[in-house]
Amino acid sequence: MQPVQLTEFPHSPDHILHIFHEFQDRDSDNNFISSSSVRRIAEHLDLSMSQVYGVLSFYHMFSYRPRGKYVIRLCDSLSCRIVGSLDIYTYLRAELGLQRKKISDDGLFSLEIVNCLGSCHTAPNMMINEQLITNLTLEKVKATIHSLKEEAKDETE
Amino acid sequence: MKQNKVSLTHYAMKKQDIEAYIGLGGYHGLKAALDMDRSEVVKEVQDSKLRGRGGAGFPTGKKWAGVPPSEETYVVCNADEGEPGTFKDRYIMENTPFLLLEGMTIAGYAVGAKKGFIYIRGEYPTIAETLKKALEAARSQNMLGNNILGSGFSFDIEIKRGGGSYVVGDETALLSSLMGKRGFPWMKPPYPTEKGLWDRPTVVNNVETLSYVPLILAHGAAAFSKIGVEGSTGPKLYSVSGHVNSPGVYEFPMGVSVKDLIEAAGGVQGQLKAVQIGGTAGPIYDAESLSMQLDYDAMQTAGGTLGSGAVVVMNSKTNMAGVLDVSMRFFAEESCGQCFPCRYGTRQLNYMAQRIAAGTGRQSYLQLMQDTGEVMQATSFCPFGQSVSTPLNSLLQHFGDEVKGFIQQQDYVKEVI
Numbered sequence: 001m002q003p004v005q006l007t008e009f010p011h012s013p014d015h016i017l018h019i020f021h022e023f024q025d026r027d028s029d030n031n032f033i034s035s036s037s038v039r040r041i042a043e044h045l046d047l048s049m050s051q052v053y054g055v056l057s058f059y060h061m062f063s064y065r066p067r068g069k070y071v072i073r074l075c076d077s078l079s080c081r082i083v084g085s086l087d088i089y090t091y092l093r094a095e096l097g098l099q100r101k102k103i104s105d106d107g108l109f110s111l112e113i114v115n116c117l118g119s120c121h122t123a124p125n126m127m128i129n130e131q132l133i134t135n136l137t138l139e140k141v142k143a144t145i146h147s148l149k150e151e152a153k154d155e156t157e
Numbered sequence: 158m159k160q161n162k163v164s165l166t167h168y169a170m171k172k173q174d175i176e177a178y179i180g181l182g183g184y185h186g187l188k189a190a191l192d193m194d195r196s197e198v199v200k201e202v203q204d205s206k207l208r209g210r211g212g213a214g215f216p217t218g219k220k221w222a223g224v225p226p227s228e229e230t231y232v233v234c235n236a237d238e239g240e241p242g243t244f245k246d247r248y249i250m251e252n253t254p255f256l257l258l259e260g261m262t263i264a265g266y267a268v269g270a271k272k273g274f275i276y277i278r279g280e281y282p283t284i285a286e287t288l289k290k291a292l293e294a295a296r297s298q299n300m301l302g303n304n305i306l307g308s309g310f311s312f313d314i315e316i317k318r319g320g321g322s323y324v325v326g327d328e329t330a331l332l333s334s335l336m337g338k339r340g341f342p343w344m345k346p347p348y349p350t351e352k353g354l355w356d357r358p359t360v361v362n363n364v365e366t367l368s369y370v371p372l373i374l375a376h377g378a379a380a381f382s383k384i385g386v387e388g389s390t391g392p393k394l395y396s397v398s399g400h401v402n403s404p405g406v407y408e409f410p411m412g413v414s415v416k417d418l419i420e421a422a423g424g425v426q427g428q429l430k431a432v433q434i435g436g437t438a439g440p441i442y443d444a445e446s447l448s449m450q451l452d453y454d455a456m457q458t459a460g461g462t463l464g465s466g467a468v469v470v471m472n473s474k475t476n477m478a479g480v481l482d483v484s485m486r487f488f489a490e491e492s493c494g495q496c497f498p499c500r501y502g503t504r505q506l507n508y509m510a511q512r513i514a515a516g517t518g519r520q521s522y523l524q525l526m527q528d529t530g531e532v533m534q535a536t537s538f539c540p541f542g543q544s545v546s547t548p549l550n551s552l553l554q555h556f557g558d559e560v561k562g563f564i565q566q567q568d569y570v571k572e573v574i
Binding site: 059122 | 467
């Protein structure tokens, strides 16, 4: 994984969301922005750390606490709910031993509920990190989780 | 060349290729605009009576005409499509991104801007990539960049990704976010057209609005305005989801009936029970709504709003207490927290709705929820908090007995808590 070089970005606060995305995706295995990253970002943009935290904590996609290697964002808006998103939520919580916004024991997964991924014609939907997975069924979710576990196993070997 | 069709879906392509887009008649609008005077372009859009497709329905030409001359003016495309049940902007950006770029360039020419931003929601990373490729292609054909098509007009576009926030879909909140702040809406006036990004005049338009602009310039305002109904002209993209056989995006002239739209989407799976129109902040209607007409004025008369054109269809198996629960959770999670009535009210509503859906609600909740909604409508800072009462009251009006059933089944719980 390539660490993020802040010199890639201009010293202007309007790039802050872009910087957050890059740090979260590239600088950590745990999909979060650490306090040392916040310090570096603050220095680069000439903001205080609390200003950076202020922006960071406003947006749902960012986290200043470590999360799983795979962040599951399950949509539970109306269009997904009425075609079974709640069953998938219940299944995932049981299967991964997850409470909301907590990490699974193996450190691989965290589960979040989100409001609409803008793909209601393929409901129910979820995103795993940056990838959208549509037309969910329990079988499909099961297979996806299984293949991610295998993928993680291969990486560590 | 199929050129005389005022239709956005006409330009939809599976694979994005600028030459193929030009082959379909693309960039005729831009060429026509560059041959005109700026004020004539604004007038053309005014004459088309195009209204903003993001939800508010403000006349686009009027917005553009309100931009004062300035050294630095910006065009911002609102691609922060977060309204539950809405996926039309995704459809446009995935299937015909050049149409959007062309529309933005025309907007830039009309209001005297050199720079545009597309603020795309963080949940659409692959679409952001599609747009970036489209930008490169447009630059390579001199449809963007310096001295576009030899006209002397220069304009370029930058993509900005959001971080996940519903409220940022509001134009002033979007500008806050674009400048790298928390996505708080601000008080209008001053409107962004006077004082927007970095205090410069800024035009904020929705993806769909901008994507219809090239068609107006290519075919003329009259060809556009004769489609649709009085007060709501042109075609419109409707997002149909839920219990229908073929959910998807459908283009119809403004004023299409709910019945025709659902039929186009393959009809209801099972028996129709309820329809929510315009997104989560829109009313929830019963089966009587089939005859309703989907345009700005007709929807307003019916006590609702066309909103983004989202139609969520629910069949007889739908649990309405669950629908209440989902709606109220949405408001609680997405409230930006800037003003007290919304921050606190949405949490209380969420709490009560959750209890009702779980079978542990109290009899008093129904009235209390409606009162809370009323206070929020009167006192919230922005349309987000003001609109909570719309889905709440309409749901209780049409399905109040069902929701009450959830409370009465578990009456004994009241004694315990």
